[in-house]
Amino acid sequence: MRAVIAIDAGGTSTRAVLVDQHGRRLGSGRAAGGNPTSAGPAEAVAAVISAIEQALRPAGTDPGAVETVLVAHAGGHDDYQPGIERGLAALGVRAPVQRAGDVAALFASGTHERRGTALIAGTGAIGGVIRDGGIARTVDGTGWLLGDAGSGFWIGHLVARAVVDDLDGGPSTALTPALLDALGLGPVAPADGAGVLDGRPAVLGALLRRLYALRPVQLSRFAPLAFGLAGRDPLADEVLHGAVAALAALLGRLRRIEGEGPLVVGGSVLVEGVLPLGPAFTAPLLEAAGDAVPVPVADGLVGAAVLALRSQGVEVGERLFAVLAAEVRGAEQPR
Amino acid sequence: MRAVIAIDAGGTSTRAVLVDQHGRRLGSGRAAGGNPTSAGPAEAVAAVISAIEQALRPAGTDPGAVETVLVAHAGGHDDYQPGIERGLAALGVRAPVQRAGDVAALFASGTHERRGTALIAGTGAIGGVIRDGGIARTVDGTGWLLGDAGSGFWIGHLVARAVVDDLDGGPSTALTPALLDALGLGPVAPADGAGVLDGRPAVLGALLRRLYALRPVQLSRFAPLAFGLAGRDPLADEVLHGAVAALAALLGRLRRIEGEGPLVVGGSVLVEGVLPLGPAFTAPLLEAAGDAVPVPVADGLVGAAVLALRSQGVEVGERLFAVLAAEVRGAEQPR
Incomplete structure (x- = not known):
């Protein structure tokens, strides 16, 4: 044996x-x-x-x-x-x-072929060109602060920013009650009208303290709030369309480097979040894929x-x- | 006495x-x-x-x-x-x-009047509505991760992201040699052709290590690189136009709350960076100011x-x- x-x-x-x-x-x-x-x-x-x-x-x-x-x-x-x-x-x-590497392993989870491209969006976002079964070129994967556009962090970060902006007089969004609820905060306007922070709702101060107490990358845990409101909240949709556009740009860069072979996709944000949204959201990603059909893999x-x-x-x-x-x-x- | x-x-x-x-x-x-x-x-x-x-x-x-x-x-x-x-x-x-508060003090540095608005962009960005000589309402100032759009951090962060993207196959920008030079890194392509990182220039790895070793807010130190290339690099211009748009949105929100009284402006990014760029860049900010003439103050x-x-x-x-x-x-x- x-x-x-x-x-x-x-x-x-x-x-x-x-x-x-x-x-x-x-x-x-x-x-x-x-x-x-x-x-x-x-x-x-x-x-x-x-x-x-x-x-x-x-x-x-x-x-x-x-x-x-x-x-x-x-x-x-x-x-x-x-x-x-x-x-x-x-x-x-x-x-x-x-x-x-995680990208080479993910690619080989979706195909026996030894040449093609892989795209992963979980907490981070990274793409790879695979040749001879190994990584020939990585794109992005440069981390939450300097890259990873379209990732779970990227989405959760924009969710948090949209909610802070809403509480600061910006556009109203259903992400606000969703995030406050997820953190056990709120409601926005207490019934007794008490509690303001320099003219703003007091819950904004509590929210800022809670969010700054996290490691920044942990903002990725709020990405599901955007997916949960897809098609039902303009700001959630804007964040999701932005994430798809960023991932499509990443994929486009990969496929220009290597146009041959299968495209294997992975990561919870891409496989469980983005792809199930359907063509109203995923069209730019499918266009960037060209004639390659994305093969989703769990890990x-x-x-x-x-x-x-x-x-x-x-x-x-x-x-x-x-x-x-x-x-x-x-x-x-x-x- | x-x-x-x-x-x-x-x-x-x-x-x-x-x-x-x-x-x-x-x-x-x-x-x-x-x-x-x-x-x-x-x-x-x-x-x-x-x-x-x-x-x-x-x-x-x-x-x-x-x-x-x-x-x-x-x-x-x-x-x-x-x-x-x-x-x-x-x-x-x-x-x-x-x-x-810093906003109330800045406002009172520019005028004897007791009602108006103040806008500050230094490392962070914050605006205030002043009534009876004190803060009636703050807008933004919610920090580098969750707010501060148009601030020194915001600009320096986008500078760093643009350079990382350039080294990763994205659009070329003169910010790249400027940032590498500021950090004592580079050149991008060693003469001997050695050193690649998964198909990318080795200097990208060195740059990522250097930037992630900083506290994120320290990225504000790279904002001057964008100002230094204003009018001479499309990506620097894009970052600067974006910063002005964000500050104009902040100012617009302030002036809708309080349209009367003087507008006092401060912070090194706004006073020494943005305003000297002239109308090709500052037009949206002046439009948001309406009939108020910005009064710049040093501190x-x-x-x-x-x-x-x-x-x-x-x-x-x-x-x-x-x-x-x-x-x-x-x-x-x-x-």
């Missing part, structure tokens, strides 16, 4: 799968966020090792037979890979640890398995890819 | 002046930033006390004759006023300490003195205001 361990170490959860060279799933595991930047290196290593330990748990599994361990993640930290190697040694796994776990097998000389064509995708996605159900 | 101490405690410097009821300057002082939010309360108190100590230094000054001490500043901190009171006691000043020190004297029952009309303004502004030259 030849087997590999593939891990998708995301910001909110970590998934691991043990597969053989025929694409069969031998075990799987799930743990908390395993991204070294967002979880911190020690927590991230613990999550990765916990997920791997679960994947190795089925009876008859031989940790010594694992040929490689491939961890797909964004960012990095000097203590991350050495920490994973120590944890693996304690589990009896002596295979080397490889890294893959990079299938792709991590594809890349792990390929690193061991296993040819992953259309047929093996289909088996692998079905097996790995079935990992939600325990075997 | 009746005398008051007025202090303008700004983010970068603190100025104090000792004046009598005829508007004569008896002493003056200057120290480091005295804003409790940006300098921290202990440093801010030390700066305020240092400036006051200098103002009391001229021979014949009786600290016991000081009737009130008025500190004009933005924000606040629980330890700030008690700290100033302790420092004053050590200097022999037994007068009460009063606070005035809130004159206004702090006006407010301090008024608090002691001194009527500050056109004539006394003119004397006071000339005397206080003369504080740059030692008496």
Whole structure:
């Protein structure tokens, strides 16, 4: 038996799968966020090792037979890979640890082809041109402050700004009661008329304190408020049309660099937020895609398995890819 | 002799002046930033006390004759006023300490009238409606993340984003060599062709590390790069036109609330950056001002003195205001 361990170490959860060279799933595991930047290196290593330990748990599994361990993640930290190697040694796994970027893994989750483009919008936004199965060019992914236009942060930030502006005498928006409610604040005008802040509603002061107490990137948690009001609030629509325009511009730049091959799309904002809005919102994105049909994927776990097998000389064509995708996605159900 | 101490405690410097009821300057002082939010309360108190100590230094000054001490500043901190009171006691000043907001003090630096509007754009952006000499309504000033459109942060942030986008395959801009040069980075393409970051210039990675190491609000230091390229770079112009549009919208909101009285403007971005650009840039701002002619002022020190004297029952009309303004502004030259 030849087997590999593939891990998708995301910001909110970590998934691991043990597969053989025929694409069969031998075990799987799930743990908390395993991204070294967002979880911190020690927590991230613990999550990765916990997920791997679960994947190795089925009876008859031989940790010594694992040929490689491939961890797909964004960012990095000097203590991350050495920490994973120590944890693996304690589990009896002596295979080397490889890294893959989140964009390359996501692309390989959607297709067996080795050339094309990938677009991800979750908390951040990043695109990639893939050639020979690896990243040839990244676009954006430059973070909440300096890039990531169209991302969850970008949307949530504009939601928060629109609400602050509304409370400051700007255009009224249904995002305001929605955000105040989400934070347990409000109502805007207390029944007794009390509480103003230099002529403004007192709740504005409370809102500012609450929002500035967050790490800025946490504003992404308010993106769903805009999606929830799509088609029903002009300012929510303006934010969403702006996000789609930014993602379409990013995609256009990608497709001008590489016009061939499939387009794989991922990230909760894009897959669960933008695409279900339908053509009234998504038209610019589909236009930028040209003749490529977006292939949505939930995460990079299938792709991590594809890349792990390929690193061991296993040819992953259309047929093996289909088996692998079905097996790995079935990992939600325990075997 | 009746005398008051007025202090303008700004983010970068603190100025104090000792004046009598005829508007004569008896002493003056200057120290480091005295804003409790940006300098921290202990440093801010030390700066305020240092400036006051200098103002009391001229021979014949009786600290016991000081009737009130008025500190004009933005924000606040629980330890700030008690700290100033302790420092004053050590200097022999037994007068009460009063606070005035930065917007009210700035307005009173430009006019003896007690009703009108004030617009400030420095690192942040804030507007105020003044009635009965005090703030009746504030607009914006909600900080770099959630407001402050058109401010120094806002401009510097867009400068940084435009440069990151340029290095990531976006529109070329002369802001890029300007920013890289300001940071001692670059050139964009090393002569040996070495160094790429996922297909992008390696200097992009270095730039991102440098910019994310700053506190976000420090991006305001790059606003002058846009002003320096006004009329000579399309992206710099786009940022500047956007800033003027945002400040014009803020001013329009102020003037709809209060259409009467003078308009006093302040802050380095507005007074030293935007207004000198001339009508090709400032037209929307002048239109929003309506029939009010903007009165630029350097800071809130004159206004702090006006407010301090008024608090002691001194009527500050056109004539006394003119004397006071000339005397206080003369504080740059030692008496």
